[in-house]
Amino acid sequence: AQSVTQLDSHVSVSEGTPVLLRCNYSSSYSPSLFWYVQHPNKGLQLLLKYTSAATLVKGINGFEAEFKKSETSFHLTKPSAHMSDAAEYFCVVSGSDSWGKLQFGAGTQVVVTP
């Protein structure tokens, strides 16, 4: 069984400041972890993924995430927020025992202020 917890339902940052979105997971087997972004009334876009290679994963649009097995965390960061980063972000886990099923976190709403 697997699950994912996004620790913040809402994050507000000023443009140009760092963004941190927190995610903790639990998984019976070696997990694959993803971060997706969703803009209003749109589908999901993959930001980055961890699949047991390098623990520091770089994604699109300047985002990166670090897989920390000891802390069961996969936090998403970006050094400098842009207005276009305002969206909903989902941390997602998939395990080798789940036949490809994705388990979604509850989501974090990011607001970027000028």
Place this chain on the structure above:
Amino acid sequence: GAVVSQHPSRVICKSGTSVKIECRSLDFQATTMFWYRQFPKQSLMLMATSNEGSKATYEQGVEKDKFLINHASLTLSTLTVTSAHPEDSSFYICSASSAGQINYGYTFGSGTRLTVV
């Protein structure tokens, strides 16, 4: 990169009618497709998993007779909401994956906003 096309993007239908939503993989063969439902301000809820040529596997609590899923080819899956009611109004999203790509990421459609009046 992999592209999944979902149509329609928005549909309004009368209560009691049926609505079909299509999900197409444009440049790869989607051996597995997933259908999700998303309520406002909430996360995605998996409704069912379909493998090409097989019957869909529904998640607990999802009515298979109401949400008919067909995955007849490697590039097309459809979700039909039968006898729709206002409580079926929601945002529906499909995702697709090809063989060997499980756990390596999925491509999502752009979603369908269903409103039942």
